[in-house]
Amino acid sequence: MGNFRVLEIKQSVFEDNDHQANLLREELKKEKTFLLNVMSSPGSGKTTTLTKTINALKNEIKIGVMEADIDSDVDARTISETGVKVVQLHTGGMCHLDADMTKQGLIALGLELNMLVVEFLQMEVCMC
DSSP states (O other), rough: OOOOOOOOOOSSTTTHHHHHHHHHHHHHHHTTOOEEEEEOOSSHHHHHHHHHHHHHHTTTEEEEEEEEEESOHHHHHHHHTSSSEEEEEOOOSSSSHHHHHHHHHHHHHHHHSEEEEEEEOOOOOOOO
């Protein structure tokens, strides 16, 4: 056998993202904004459920929606018909959102929200 050393690296490759996510959580808490992450398979009813929920609550609370998709804006168009603030996040082929992407969406929506919804398609096969 060859001569080699084993080094145990106990630092997550997501450490910076985790730190940024914690800062974002604290910011949302400070602003008293509830974040709801809606994620499921294609065609499962996410947008329909979200549209009905928004229509039931939009006159009582300020709602913003981030639609995350690899390339489509179909759901953002549907949600925009409810009259709430909506922003489309194209993930550029990535099948996840990181803290920075979420922060960019939040900045585009503005911080004066009672509820922030992130709707994202759950990929069944993801080569991330």
